Amino acid sequence: MSHRYMPRTPSTHPQSEAAQTNAISRSLSSVCTKSTHCLAVNCTQALYRGNGANVARLVPDVGFKFAVHDQFKLMFSPPDGSPPGVQEKMAAGAATGAVLVAPTEPTPALRLL
DSSP states (O other), rough: OOOOOOOOOOOTTTTHHHHHHHHHHHHHHHHHHHHHHHHHHHHGGGGTHHHHHHHHHHHHHHHHHHHHHHHHHHHSSOSSOOOHHHHHHHHHHHHHHHHHHHHHOHHHHHHHH
């Protein structure tokens, strides 16, 4: 007797849709219960625990992106002093992306050449 692959359809799935919905609602209720308990014990300080490392990692990166993007917007802006249009903004964004990706991931940058 040969065993063929039979894809699971809703009728052959071992867990019914009602059981799946029940499991999801139980996990959501558990998350809400634990979150409420955490807030009751530690106040709002619990929400920000460990966030300092993310801020320390992201602030220099985002600051560099803004600085580079602003410089490219100035470079690509029209010489008559009018605000940059869509094409100039897109060129500034593309140049910013290229400058930020090239040092960290040189392989995709080399593919473009």
